[in-house]
Amino acid sequence: xxxxxxxxxxxxxxxxxxxxxxARETGLSxxxxxxxxxxxQSPPPMDIRNTRCVINALPAFWDSLKDPYICGSxxxxxxxxxxxxxxxIYHYEYQVNVETYFAGSSNNRxxxxxxxxxxxxFITPCEGLLQLTDVTLIDQDENYPVERAEKFIHAVSLFxxxxxxHDGIVSEICPEPEEEDWVLNFKRAILTxxxxxxxxxxxxxxxxxxxxxxxxxxxxxxxxxxNTSLILVKTRDLSQCTNRYKYMSILQTVRYDxxxxxxxxxxxxxxxxxRITVDHHIYKAVSCRERHLFEPFSGKNSGAMTTVxxxxxxxxxxxxxxxxxxxxxxx
Numbered sequence: 001x002x003x004x005x006x007x008x009x010x011x012x013x014x015x016x017x018x019x020x021x022x023a024r025e026t027g028l029s030x031x032x033x034x035x036x037x038x039x040x041q042s043p044p045p046m047d048i049r050n051t052r053c054v055i056n057a058l059p060a061f062w063d064s065l066k067d068p069y070i071c072g073s074x075x076x077x078x079x080x081x082x083x084x085x086x087x088x089i090y091h092y093e094y095q096v097n098v099e100t101y102f103a104g105s106s107n108n109r110x111x112x113x114x115x116x117x118x119x120x121x122f123i124t125p126c127e128g129l130l131q132l133t134d135v136t137l138i139d140q141d142e143n144y145p146v147e148r149a150e151k152f153i154h155a156v157s158l159f160x161x162x163x164x165x166h167d168g169i170v171s172e173i174c175p176e177p178e179e180e181d182w183v184l185n186f187k188r189a190i191l192t193x194x195x196x197x198x199x200x201x202x203x204x205x206x207x208x209x210x211x212x213x214x215x216x217x218x219x220x221x222x223x224x225x226x227n228t229s230l231i232l233v234k235t236r237d238l239s240q241c242t243n244r245y246k247y248m249s250i251l252q253t254v255r256y257d258x259x260x261x262x263x264x265x266x267x268x269x270x271x272x273x274x275r276i277t278v279d280h281h282i283y284k285a286v287s288c289r290e291r292h293l294f295e296p297f298s299g300k301n302s303g304a305m306t307t308v309x310x311x312x313x314x315x316x317x318x319x320x321x322x323x324x325x326x327x328x329x330x331x
Contacts, residue, residue, distance in 0.1 A: 028170055028188045028195065028211040071174035072164020076126030079167040081201055083281035084128075090120045090282070091316045094190060096308065103293075103305045112146070113138040116156070118190055118312075121320065122165070130161040130187060155183045161191075168196035170211075188212040193274075193286045193312050196220075201230055201278055213272070214241035229279040238270035238290070269293040286312040 084090065094116045101109040117134040135153045137146040146152075159179050164172040170191050175184050192211040198220050199205060205220040216236045223231040274288040287310070294304035 028173065028192055071127050071162040072166070072172045073126065076124075076166050079125055081167050081196065081198065081281065082165075084120070084122050084125075086122050086125070087320050088121070089318045089320055090314060091318065092118045092120065093313045093315045094118050094311070096189070096310045098306065098308050100304070100306045103302050111139070117315075120194075126164060126166050128163050128165045130163065130191065132156050132187070132190075155180060156186055158183075161187050163191055165194070168194070168198065170195050185212065189310070190312070193288065193310060194283060196234075196276075198232075201232065201281075209236075213238050214243040216241040226277070229277045229284055232276040232278065234272075234274040234276060234288075236272045238272055238292075239268065267295055269295050282314070283312070284314050286310070 096114050097111065098113075099109055099111045115134075115136045115138070116132045119131040119133060120128060122128045135157055137149040137152060139146045159176040161179075161184075162174040163170050164174075173184075173188070173191070175187075189212050192213075195209055195211050197205070197207050197209050197218065202222060204222055207218055209216055209218045213236070216238065217240060219235045221233045221235075223233050225231065270290065270292045272288060272290045274286060276283065277285040288308075290308040290310075292306040292308070
């Protein structure tokens with residue numbers, strides 16, 4: 001039997017469900033947790049609506065989607081691969097270099113470097129926080145200021161990003177409602193470096209991952225040891241990823257997933273290779289190189305080319321203090 005207090009709590013919970021569900025993000029692929037359109041029908045009488053809310057809320061009383069202070073599942077299994085500590089803030093040095101040029105035709109190149117210090121901490125074994133500090137943009141001419149750099153730095157540093165982390169799988173991200181999409185994509189690219197679906201670090205693995213590139217086949221190879229560190233190599237043929245593109249149209253349509261043999265011809269020939277260093281069950285360093293060749297009018301390796309080089313290095317581990325702990329409550 002529900003007490004009056006319990007019934008009131010459930011009714012209040014139901015009133016918040018609709019607004020919460022639309023603000024959640026699922027995984028690194030960018031899909032919303034509830035993609036269905038809002039109903040345009042008139043609401044039923046108050047007593048019927050509340051009854052429905054109570055019935056719907058009872059089976060999922062502890063569902064994380066109904067708690068704005070939890071990202072992902074409220075409970076998770078004991079991690080086996082990763083051993084990030086709850087009382088430590090992990091400071092990484094992150095650098096991404098993007099270079100676009102015409103291979104085999106000229107020396108004209110356009111480059112851009114973004115550097116930052118991502119701070120990672122874990123509130124629970126399966127919920128983490130990402131904070132970006134010390135963000136800088138550098139053009140190919142370091143003496144020439146990058147246009148709108150201040151706006152970029154402010155936007156990516158404004159909010160922290162909560163994410164669900166299940167022993168290497170980033171299953172959900174929970175951004176602030178005010179977070180812009182392009183900023184969220186930039187942070188997704190950083191979290192993608194932590195994505196690891198291996199069963200164990202010491203055994204080669206082939207599988208499928210969902211990240212910022214879409215749903216991709218992935219191949220992990222154990223290359224050996226360096227002192228106390230384990231070296232892994234992660235390769236992906238990004239051209240074969242599904243759910244990679246998103247098209248915007250004024251026409252309301254229903255999503256349709258073609259079978260793999262009917263996949264459209266990719267405009268870009270893309271590949272990715274990462275070298276991962278694992279030390280004491282945490283990521284010590286990740287270095288990834290992506291290569292994107294514009295297929296139309298290209299010959300072999302000549303044509304419009306973009307390379308993306310990402311480097312993530314652990315620089316220090318600090319015990320949490322009252323002033324260092326990243327705020328875990330939504331702003």
